[in-house]
Amino acid sequence: QLQLQESGPGLVKSSETLSLTCTVSGGSISSSDYYWGWGWIRQPPGKGLEWIGSVSNSGRISYNPSLKSRVTISVDTSKNQFSLMLNSVTAADTAVYYCARQSVYSSGSLNWLDPWGQGTVVTVSS
Amino acid sequence: QSVLTQPPSVSGAPGQRVIISCTGSRSNIGAGYDVHWYQQLPGTVPKLLIYDNINRPSGVPDRFSGSKSGSSASLAISGLQADDEADYYCQSYDTSLSGSVFGGGTKLTVL
Numbered sequence: 001q002l003q004l005q006e007s008g009p010g011l012v013k014s015s016e017t018l019s020l021t022c023t024v025s026g027g028s029i030s031s032s033d034y035y036w037g038w039g040w041i042r043q044p045p046g047k048g049l050e051w052i053g054s055v056s057n058s059g060r061i062s063y064n065p066s067l068k069s070r071v072t073i074s075v076d077t078s079k080n081q082f083s084l085m086l087n088s089v090t091a092a093d094t095a096v097y098y099c100a101r102q103s104v105y106s107s108g109s110l111n112w113l114d115p116w117g118q119g120t121v122v123t124v125s126s
Numbered sequence: 127q128s129v130l131t132q133p134p135s136v137s138g139a140p141g142q143r144v145i146i147s148c149t150g151s152r153s154n155i156g157a158g159y160d161v162h163w164y165q166q167l168p169g170t171v172p173k174l175l176i177y178d179n180i181n182r183p184s185g186v187p188d189r190f191s192g193s194k195s196g197s198s199a200s201l202a203i204s205g206l207q208a209d210d211e212a213d214y215y216c217q218s219y220d221t222s223l224s225g226s227v228f229g230g231g232t233k234l235t236v237l
Contacts, residue, residue, distance in 0.1 A: 039226070048128065048213075048228060048229075048231040049164075049172065049231070050228065053225070054226065064223070064225055102226075109159060109221075111160060111219065112162040112174055113172075114177075114183065115174075116173075117171070
């Protein structure tokens with residue numbers, strides 16, 4: 001059974017860089033199956049879900065245009081992990097951050113997300 | 127402002143049927159991209175409820191059903207139960223943004 005777990009600092013200072021890691025267990029992140037990828041999603045307090053970005057097993061990386069200038073997603077196959085870096089954070093980046101496996105079509109379009117990690121709360125302090 | 131538009135709230139009495147709409151545009155749902163639905167119970171992780179417009183993952187009751195037409199999609203919940211109270215989100219792919227997009231979420235209240 002595939003499981004994902006986010007980890008990283010729960011408190012980040014304003015203007016600094018938020019770094020999170022998602023560890024995948026019960027399956028390999030380096031699968032040659034190009035119909036899967038790995039994504040990051042966040043949810044500010046009391047608000048809805050926002051897709052941050054995803055990396056496909058084919059190596060293609062996609063970012064939310066509203067965050068693209070500040071986001072980097074990378075994969076470490078040796079550790080079965082993928083990571084998120086978000087720089088120049090502000091209070092608006094305070095949220096629960098989730099990682100999830102994502103279905104990918106042959107066209108490259110990103111589809112449903114399942115399973116999800118438990119989420120990790122990140123607070124940006126001034 | 128979300129790319130996909132959902133009503134902020136819907137409500138229904140136990141046993142009734144409610145429908146949650148998700149309206150997109152020609153660059154996402156209207157372009158033929160599939161719609162997926164998630165249920166987020168209070169204080170929990172979002173759970174995949176419907177994928178590829180109409181399919182239910184194993185374990186999801188058949189009281190939940192999805193449909194899609196044109197640039198819109200709908201989630202129907204029949205036989206409402208108290209523990210259906212949750213936030214529901216639709217999600218699709220947007221070709222203009224080259225990424226996933228979510229609706230703003232709909233809070234379901236069981237009266």
